[in-house]
Amino acid sequence: MKKLALILCLFAGGLLLMNAHYLPMWGDPASPASTHVSPYFIENAYEHTKTPNMVAVVLADYRSYDTMFEAAVVLAAGFACFFLLRSRARGKKGGHHYYRHIPTGVTIKIEEGGKLPAENSKVFRSIDALWTPYDPIIQTTCRCLIPFLQIYSLYVLAHGHYSPGGGFQAGVVLGATIILLAISHNLKTSLKRMSERTAALWSIIGVFIFAGTGLLCLLLGMDYLNYEVLAPLLLSDEAMARSHSILIVEVGVTMAVMAVMVWIYYNLSSAGQQDEGL
Amino acid sequence: MDPIMMEFSQHSPVLIVMAPFLLGMAAAAAGWANRKWAFPMAFLGLLSGLIAAIHMLIKTAKGEILVYHMAGWLPPFGIAYRIDTFSALILTAIMAVALINLVASRASAEKDFTEKAPAWYALYVFFVSGLAGMVATEDIFNLYVLLEIASLSAYALIGMGHNRAPFAALNYLLMGTIGASFYLMGVAYIYIATGSLNMTDIAVILQEMGPNPTITMAFALCMTGLLAKMAAFPVHGWLPNAYTFAPDATTNVMAALTTKVSIYIMIRLVLSLFPLSLAFDTGIIADAMVWLATIGIFAGAFMALAQKSFKRMLTYIVVVEVAYMVGGFWLGNRAGMTGAMLHILNDAAMTLCVFMAVANIRARRGADAFSDLKGLFQTMPFSMGALVISGLAIIGIPPTCGFFSKWYLISGGIEAGHWGFVIALLSASIINAILFFKVFEIAFFEVPAETFGQNSREHESDHHTHHGLPSLAMAEARISMLIPLIIMALTLLALGFMTGGIVNLFIDPAIPGQVL
Numbered sequence: 192m193k194k195l196a197l198i199l200c201l202f203a204g205g206l207l208l209m210n211a212h213y214l215p216m217w218g219d220p221a222s223p224a225s226t227h228v229s230p231y232f233i234e235n236a237y238e239h240t241k242t243p244n245m246v247a248v249v250l251a252d253y254r255s256y257d258t259m260f261e262a263a264v265v266l267a268a269g270f271a272c273f274f275l276l277r278s279r280a281r282g283k284k285g286g287h288h289y290y291r292h293i294p295t296g297v298t299i300k301i302e303e304g305g306k307l308p309a310e311n312s313k314v315f316r317s318i319d320a321l322w323t324p325y326d327p328i329i330q331t332t333c334r335c336l337i338p339f340l341q342i343y344s345l346y347v348l349a350h351g352h353y354s355p356g357g358g359f360q361a362g363v364v365l366g367a368t369i370i371l372l373a374i375s376h377n378l379k380t381s382l383k384r385m386s387e388r389t390a391a392l393w394s395i396i397g398v399f400i401f402a403g404t405g406l407l408c409l410l411l412g413m414d415y416l417n418y419e420v421l422a423p424l425l426l427s428d429e430a431m432a433r434s435h436s437i438l439i440v441e442v443g444v445t446m447a448v449m450a451v452m453v454w455i456y457y458n459l460s461s462a463g464q465q466d467e468g469l
Numbered sequence: 470m471d472p473i474m475m476e477f478s479q480h481s482p483v484l485i486v487m488a489p490f491l492l493g494m495a496a497a498a499a500g501w502a503n504r505k506w507a508f509p510m511a512f513l514g515l516l517s518g519l520i521a522a523i524h525m526l527i528k529t530a531k532g533e534i535l536v537y538h539m540a541g542w543l544p545p546f547g548i549a550y551r552i553d554t555f556s557a558l559i560l561t562a563i564m565a566v567a568l569i570n571l572v573a574s575r576a577s578a579e580k581d582f583t584e585k586a587p588a589w590y591a592l593y594v595f596f597v598s599g600l601a602g603m604v605a606t607e608d609i610f611n612l613y614v615l616l617e618i619a620s621l622s623a624y625a626l627i628g629m630g631h632n633r634a635p636f637a638a639l640n641y642l643l644m645g646t647i648g649a650s651f652y653l654m655g656v657a658y659i660y661i662a663t664g665s666l667n668m669t670d671i672a673v674i675l676q677e678m679g680p681n682p683t684i685t686m687a688f689a690l691c692m693t694g695l696l697a698k699m700a701a702f703p704v705h706g707w708l709p710n711a712y713t714f715a716p717d718a719t720t721n722v723m724a725a726l727t728t729k730v731s732i733y734i735m736i737r738l739v740l741s742l743f744p745l746s747l748a749f750d751t752g753i754i755a756d757a758m759v760w761l762a763t764i765g766i767f768a769g770a771f772m773a774l775a776q777k778s779f780k781r782m783l784t785y786i787v788v789v790e791v792a793y794m795v796g797g798f799w800l801g802n803r804a805g806m807t808g809a810m811l812h813i814l815n816d817a818a819m820t821l822c823v824f825m826a827v828a829n830i831r832a833r834r835g836a837d838a839f840s841d842l843k844g845l846f847q848t849m850p851f852s853m854g855a856l857v858i859s860g861l862a863i864i865g866i867p868p869t870c871g872f873f874s875k876w877y878l879i880s881g882g883i884e885a886g887h888w889g890f891v892i893a894l895l896s897a898s899i900i901n902a903i904l905f906f907k908v909f910e911i912a913f914f915e916v917p918a919e920t921f922g923q924n925s926r927e928h929e930s931d932h933h934t935h936h937g938l939p940s941l942a943m944a945e946a947r948i949s950m951l952i953p954l955i956i957m958a959l960t961l962l963a964l965g966f967m968t969g970g971i972v973n974l975f976i977d978p979a980i981p982g983q984v985l
Contacts, residue, residue, distance in 0.1 A: 210686045214661055223674075227664025228545050256539040256548045260602075260614045263490065267595050267618050270497060271625030274588040275635070388501050395498045402491055415483040417541035 240433040242352045250357065251437040255416045259401045262358075262444045266398045269451035273391070276463035290315040317466075319377050333375035340368045348445050352434065358441035362448025369453045378461055381453075387465060390454035397447025401440045481521040481528075482537035482550040485560055486602040486615075488521065489514035493594030500587030507587035508575055511594050515571055518601060519564035522557065529557040530974050536607075544607065544667035551607035551669065555810060555979030558971070559604050559733050562817045566725045567597040573825055573953035574718030577832060581716055582629065589626070593722070596622035600730045609656050609742070610666045612734065613649065616698075619730075620645050623723060627715040634714035637707070644697055644707040651694030658687035659742075668742045675744050688743050692735065699731035700788055701795050702765025709772075709784040717828035720780070724787050725821035729813045732794045736810065739798075745983055749801045759890050762796025765789070766893040770900040779837040780827050782904060783820075786863060789897055790816045796890050797878040803984050805881025810976045812874035815964055819862040819871055822957040826856035829946035829954060845912035847941040851951055853912060855958035860905035862961045865898050870964035877972075917941075 215222030236248040250258050288301045290308060293316055301307060308315035344364035351357030373381035405416035413420040418436035419429040427435060457465050492514030499506035525535055529552060537550040552560070571593065582589045599619025606612050624645070628638035660666060662683040663674045675684060700708040708728075712720045739748045749755050766789050773785035794816070797809035829852040830845065831837050846853045862871035875894065882891035945951060964971070 206686065206689070210682055213682045222661070223664035224661055225664070227674075229664070231546055252540060253542050253547055254610075257608075257611050257614050260611075260618055263595070264614070264618045264621060266494075267592065267621045267625075270588050270592055270595075271621055271628075274582075274585055274592060274625050275628045277585065279584070391501055392498060395494050399491070399494055402487065402494070406487065406491065409480055409483070414538055414541040415480065415487065416539055419541065 241430045276458040358444025362445040366449040366452030390450045393450035400443030485521040488517040489598040497591035511590035515568040522561040525557040529554040545665040545670040548608045554975040558975040570722045592622040626719040630715040637710035641707040641711040648694045648697030655687045655691030712784040713781045721824040758799035762792040763893040765792035800885045808877030815870040822859035842912045843915040843917040848944045858958040864901045868965045873968040
């Protein structure tokens, strides 16, 4: 069976290689891909949308419908992880629990069967079973890094009209900051900053901003996602309305990507229990 | 119609995808607000999808072809949806199947997933809107994006099943991803050769261009990918486990729709994107596909014979049905294609019906091994009635719809002189008959050793009749599962009676004139 698979793979690879010399040369300006639709985008993108970054225009306007569903795929991934992994069963790992006595800073271990402090106790705080000692260097470094990373992500988002960037990248950077917080401190700290409910709702709202913008265009009497019709609402002419709408949908994408990344991390790192984890 | 409705109705090609999708997100959000709202939102979403589909069905029946330009950009620059008679028919089938199963599955979904039920509803609706988009879109890359969302939701829906479901879902994920990658590579080759992603535009370019090895390669890649996605014979391995272990609520809709939509896409690509001469002129590709289907029919049917539980047996029948459609289509004549296209519709209906009947049995008896089916005709007469009708449809006995599509397939085979395929079809019918009558026999004549959980209480008086068989108290499935099932069973008969109209109005216009 393995040999058969190998032969099949070699056969398929050979076919692809044999076909390779029929393909146009790399970067050939006369190839169909560079002569059919590209010139239209290159010539008209700025005029249509007043946005210098053509990639952003193709992504968020000419082919905005694809991009919306890419954001939706990300959302579906978040829900898939939640649906498959999330469980409410708590404390199954090992059986013992660690708590910190806040007034003294002492860490105590409660063996299996021992009486646990109340969930909302002000004196004892539950800490991870795989608890590693407090590391001031890592925590301080990350605390310094996170705000700058977050500002940078906003820059990536806002500057998507002019340079490489945009919603997906900004969302990844922003999501990474929350995950960095969880890694450098612990899952509970980041859950306190951004709960699972927030992550889930943000991811839905993010995609909804994109899809809802499209719906608004439809309700105002134009085709789905045809931003032109939003011009009166955005107090601008049609081309600028497209430019502004690109930013609006990119904000939606950023929110969705960021929230889904964090949400998936929560579920993966704690095996769906969201109490403790890396 | 008043002007506002007129205005709104021209958007039905996009609303069929976006209305379910947006309301599916609302159902998801309900999970964190008020769980009670999740089902109504999902229901409303699929209902509005169904309304949009029926609206398009009526419009296309009048000879209109609906084209919708996303974001107002004309193709090939923007993404367009294009709905002809056949796509409208399939869209209606998708939405109707999904809606009926949603209603029927509500109770079991709420019970199985409790707090996560809203996520199930959301993924279910995402899955369905992905499939609908795949059918409606005219853009080959948009098709891939929608394929992604439908598949991703499908993996999650399957993974939540029992036993080895996570493993089966992983297997499906690997096969599905490989299939999708092949398709995507095909799209890349098409783009390299033509510079376009719009099906109609590409078809025009290819007509002017003449034979081109890159396009042949793209054709092979797309078809290979789709074969894996539709579980055609040598690459069907993921299907039986995935569908057996998935929750019943998921299996019902997935068995009815996933493979069918992949076949629809294969048909659409061959008929309206690639030049027909590429697919049929040499005869080598078409012949190979029909022989593959012939072998697939035999292999699937024999594997079905070897199964010991009902649901698992049915998953192999799904593999057989896929081979019918692939073979029928690649016969390359009008009768065969009509049969394949009609069978997409009929098979979606009868697969849903038979799986829903099994879901009812499993809900009552908790198992579906053949030995668990004893005495079912007495305890669940209505579910078994529906099962009999769907069984007859799968075997292909008139007046159920299954007979008519099979009739077209067989006459297509005879016309093409492809006797292997004809013999395979006939033997598959016989094997299906053996399979189903074995089930009916067990359920009708054999007596359960002990009365089953639910009805033992009602059965204390225990008076035996004098006909030889002890009478068992009725223990039907709950009414919300039974009514959708009966509707589906009646649909199978109705589709049978409407065959002529469906073929003339919706299928015939979709087959190009060159196909004789």
